[in-house]
Amino acid sequence: MDHDLVEEIMEVKEYSEKGNFYQPHEFEDLIVQYKKIAKAYPSSSYADTVFYNPVKHRTESARYLKTELELNEQPYQILVIASKFERQEQIRNICLIILIPVMLLFALVLMVNRILLKKIWTPFEQLLKNITAFNINHDQPYEPVDMPVEEFRQLNSVLVELSGKVKSDYNEIKLFTENASHEMMTPLAVINSKLDNMLQSNVLGKEDGETLVELYKATSRLTKLNQSLLLLVKIDNNLLQDNEQISLKLLIEEKAVYFQELISERHITLDMVLAEITTSASRQLLEILINNLFSNVIRHNYDGGKIEISLDAEKIVFANTGHNPALDPDKIFDRFYKDHASEGTGLGLAILKQICNRQQYLLDYFYRQDLHTFTIVFNH
Template sequence: MKLSAHYNRSNIIITVSVLLVGAVIYYFAINYIIQRQLDRDLTEEMEEIVSYIGSRHKFPVQLDIDQEDVSFNETNQSNFKTVYFNAPFRKSIKKDSDDDNNGRAVETLVHVNGKSYLMTIVISRESTEYLVQVIATITLILMVGLFLVLLLTNRYVSHDLWKPFFYLLQQLKAFSVSDHTNFSYSKTNVDEFNELEAAVLLMSSRVRKDYRTLKQFTENASHEMMTPLSVITSKLDILIQDDSLNPEHYKQLQDIYGATNKLSRLNQSLLLLVKIENNLIGETELLELDQLVLEKSEQFQELITSKHITVTTAIAQKTVTASGQLLDILFNNLFSNAIRHNIDSGVINISLTDEGFLIQNTGSLHPLNEEELFERFLKGKNSEGAGLGLAIVKSICNVYNWEVSYSFISSLHTFQILFAPGKV
């Protein structure tokens, strides 16, 4: 549920309940005021009649045009407290009114010629009730109006209000530490969004700085390792010239050679990854991919023949704009993987179309874990490599927005590169 919807909901609930409570209080307040007004009128009337009786010693004449209904009932009560109450108003304009309490009455004790009478004066409440009705209707209309206005404002105004937020969110989604595009401001005058933008900007620049430092470190560390590695290699090259070495020594030396070689390859791969991610790979050129693929299969011919691998190719013409150096590495890694992890007398299928490049090979009978496959330092149990080959492949594909994927199709390990992912 969207924040605006949450906000809307509570807003509406609170507004409506406040309005309802207000309306109830309003109703009672008006009722009370009107009642007091009526009671004051009644008191006035009563005093008038009492003073009339006091001066004339007789009951006033009942007049029809008077909007009041006065009655006297003889009583033997000598003590009576004046009371006000709701009572039916018999002179109601609406003759068919069945409301028993459409009037307000006062009852008091009067003395006429030594006799006690209970005097009751009833006046109509209809006009005041009408007033209450009008007030209630207006309140209701106001409530509905407010409700609608709130709803519309929330829908349209909040959409505009949240614009900078969604703009920022969109940029955050596209954020990548290795990217160099900066966040752009949406120039809002909402303080919170400005603050958020500033915070995001600060965070992104800090993250990027950390990432750059880390990359710099990798690069420097790898570079610094190259010199000691060359010292080891050259020492070994000198050492093996010694005639007094026996086969057991040679075996040990060969192992050191192997390890040193692996280390320097690992270093070079790391440097390459850093370089690809830093976009430091030289110029791009128009390359005939079909030629490149053919050259590669030629280059790996020896390895292919030695493992008795059957290669089938389906290559269409295709040109791409890319760095020759990178594509060379890309195909080297894919080809050598397909051969290295192949079985004796296995099969390799290579296909190049306008949409993509596909290389399939026989090998282990179990599919590889696609999610981890392109991660760094992840390698098969029998692999001699450093586990960076496919990470490099993925990095190179990322540079050109190509999509590389792995699948296991009818016992064939399949690597596919799509040149224009999303279009197919």
């Protein structure tokens, strides 16, 4: 616009040489004003302004150039005003012409992209769902998905092959574990029976009897170890899923009656504070859990000691006195970790931990006020 204003000043000079004053055409949106002054100084200034357009009869924004010239040997101040309206309209139209197609193209690209992504990724999402739903414990095999992309088809075929191999290997290991456990129990039962008969006979000497007693203890430990390992395998593979509504208070009271004879023999004081709490869980797992807790607080107690059991909506707490100081909380739940003086298999607390993990409970141990305390928190 400034360049156009300079050209208008040049037009004014050309007309003045002919003895005329230049006036622009009406359609040019220009106004040239002349004002006589005392003396003309060679200076020019540009600025923005607002003016009344007499042609369009409205006020518009404009750009002006003010300068001083000698016209017909007379000094004049010349003001050239050019309307911005037409140029602003041109800019607006150009922007609309560019933006509207670009926005339409962008919307079209988004729509096509969404359709393509949905077509491509919907089968992939189904693939993820099938992977999540696949369970080696169930008879239903992994379900393949029809994939539109070659790479996804390859992934799907690999998953089908892998799932079949995993399921086959798992079934073989499961069958081997069950058969091995069963085959081990039979000779162990025979050995225990023979040892019982020999211990009850009167033909053995003192040293032979003591040897047989040690053999009997070792065989019993081997039997317990075999049962514990088999139980851990079942828990690890989630084979105990008989969920039902169980009253924890009744279950603990039943087990307290079951262990009452052992508690009374050792003159252990039992204090129980139990709330009426019902939970949905595997009865078999909870019975093993409570059995192991009772067995632990009795076995590792001393004669005349005490056991404290509490139950509320948040947790179960088993606490007991004992000869040993605090145990290592980082190792206590490891398999085969036990105190040197213990005659157990070292799997009892590991089974507790595994059951709690399966039921999504939090098992914790701490030693406070001379009490070994095991806490099981529900819904942690």
